[in-house]
Amino acid sequence: MTTPDAGHAPQTPQTPQKRWYEGGCHCGRVRFRVRINTPHALACNCSMCAKKGMINLIASAEDFELLQGEEALATYQFNTKVAEHRFCTTCGIHPFSRPRSHPDGYDVNARCLDAGFEFLEIAPFDGQNWEASVDSIR
Ligand SMILES: [Zn+2]
DSSP: OOOOOOOSSOOOOOOTTSEEEEEEOSSSSOEEEEEESSOEEEEEOSHHHHHHTOOEEEEOGGGEEEEEOGGGEEEEOOTTSOSEEEEETTTOOOOEEEOSSSTTSEEEEGGGBTTOSTTSEEEEEOGGGHHHHGGGGO
């Protein structure tokens, strides 16, 4: 008889306001988890996010973990080439980026969360006028 593995997630008590959510790309090669501290997300209207239908969930580096699929990810960059838009080379989905606004953190595509994104409060972000808007989210 074997003891079931408790899994990779530590069994720590979590408040409803701060817990880990898992997500991934469409084909399943890329899997991640993100710790959501407050249920606030952004809908950016920049040229990239608009075409992706991105719901932006900003997370610090310690609140994001790539569980698998680094080898499946490619990086797309444009304009200032600061942000690193990561996408799955198999299914084409963009699960997250390293954003220009938070280069040490992550911008998770909340549409890739397993739990969906309906529990998030979504505020508009005027990424078309990035320089004038960015102070509001830093
Ligand atoms: Zn994929």
